[in-house]
Structure formats: structure tokens, C-alpha cells
Amino acid sequence: MIIQSAVRSDIGKVRKKNEDSFGCCSELAFYIVADGMGGHQGGAVASALAVESMRRSLENTQAEDLTPIADSSGHYSTGGRRLEMAVHQANNDVFERSKQDAALEGMGTTIAAILFDLQEKVVCIGHVGDSRVYRVRVGQLDQLTEDHSVVQQLFRQGEIEQEEMRTHPSRHMLTQAVGTSAMVRPDIRMETPQVGDMFVLCSDGVHGVINDQELLEIVTAEGQDLQTACAGLVDLANERGGPDNSTVIVLAYEETAAR
Secondary structure (H helix, E strand, O other): OEEEEEEEEEOOOOOOOOOEEEEEEOOOOEEEEEEEEOOOOHHHHHHHHHHHHHHHHHHHOOHHHOOOEEOOOOOEEHHHHHHHHHHHHHHHHHHHHHHHOHHHOOOEEEEEEEEEEOOOOEEEEEEEOOOEEEEEEOOEEEEOOOOOEHHHHHHHOOOOOHHHOOOOOOOOOEOOOEOOOOOOOOEEEEEOOOOOOEEEEEOHHHHOOOOHHHHHHHHOOOOOOHHHHHHHHHHHHHHOOOOOOEEEEEEEEEOOOOO
16 A cells, blocks of 8 residues: 655744644654644744654554554554554653743644554544544545534534534634643544545644535545645635645555556
8 A cells, every 4th residue: 555645834824933833754654733832932843843752752662562552443553552652752742841941831732643554454543632634535525533622512512503613712722732731632543544545634724714525625626636735725725814824734545656
């Protein structure tokens, strides 16, 4: 199996700096989008540190030394364990760094990450915060992550309708992020990928202004390559005011390197 990838990140039309970071580590079959927050320099520091910390953790953990974990659907994979460990390492590194520098106090970052376990043929998805992972399969878009946000919590409790989530005054408030406290509870999900699957990882600068149907249409447009799909999503976000940094990674799980 071969994983094709493309990425695009943009400052947007409002923010003074890009506090998003990303990693496309093909040698590890690891891909991540991180959206930083906090302090004068804190957001950019937190997101970049989380990406690098997770990359190092995955390099240093060997599958044969670990016990596989299972998700709620019964998928087992040592990849899930490695990804979970990487998130905890990133949380520790960001949290400790924030305590060392007063200018970075309170910084944190979201993460949305994928690790392909090619040996066990499992895709492991991990996230904290409101950056998302989607899967496109046979023309259908499925969101594989559930935001750790106040509006998601309100929706789950039946206090607001889904249509209210995009405009609710608390829509940007997170219930957890990497590095804002000593402990973090990442959601780890594992799926069996199929040839032809596409995966989209993005910050809320993308999904906050682009709906699911639009995202699906851009990613699956006939004759379009992955890089053009990334550019199409970021360009549309900017056309709609670019209120935030926008970062997107598009992946294709294929048998050959034809794309």
C-alpha cells in the first residue's frame, strides 16, 4: 500500500501570524495538524513543539515492545498505543515549556493526527481539541473525530441544535487542549482502511467556514490532484474572510503511486 499526501497552510486574512503547524512524516506514515493558542508567541511555539514531540516519540517507540490497545469498535493495534503515548509526551513537553517561560504561560494546541499501521493494516486516528479528521470513501464524507469543545458538549446534551453550533458565542471554547494542563485525554480511534480511501486533516480555520458537502466536493472533484484539493479548501476559507489560520492535509490510501 502507498500513502499519497499533500498539505497547505495559510495565515488567513485576519491573524497577524500563523500559529498552525503540521507534519507529513512519510517515513513514519504519520501526519498531523496542530492549531496553537495562547500568549504573545505561545500558540506557534505550542503547535510546533507538539508536532516535533510526537514525531520523536513515534521514532523512539517500537511496536514489538508494546501491548496493542483496542478502541470502542474492537480494533486492535500497537499503532494506537504508540499514537496515544506520543500525545501524552507532547502534552508533557508543551506543559513543561509553558512553565519555564512567563511569555508562554497558558499556551496549548489542538492536534489531529493519523498514524498508518501498515503491518496490521489499521489507520490510527488521535485528536485533542477541535482540529478534525475526515474520511472520504466511495463518495461519502465521514467525520472521524468529535470536537472537544463547549458547543459539542452542549449539542451532545441536547441543549442546542446542530445548526446553532457554527454561530454559538462559545463555538471557539475548547474543553481540552494539549499542554494546557498536566493531564490530557486524547481520543484514539482505529479503522480498517480501504484502497481508494482519502483522509482530510484540518484546523478549524477550514471546517469553521466550509461545510461538509463543500469539503467533499472539493476533495473529490474529477481530475483533481491532492495538492489542488488542499489549495481549493484554503482558497475558499480565505474567500470567506479567512478569519483564522487554515491548514489542511489530504491523504490518499492507494495500491500504487499513480496519483
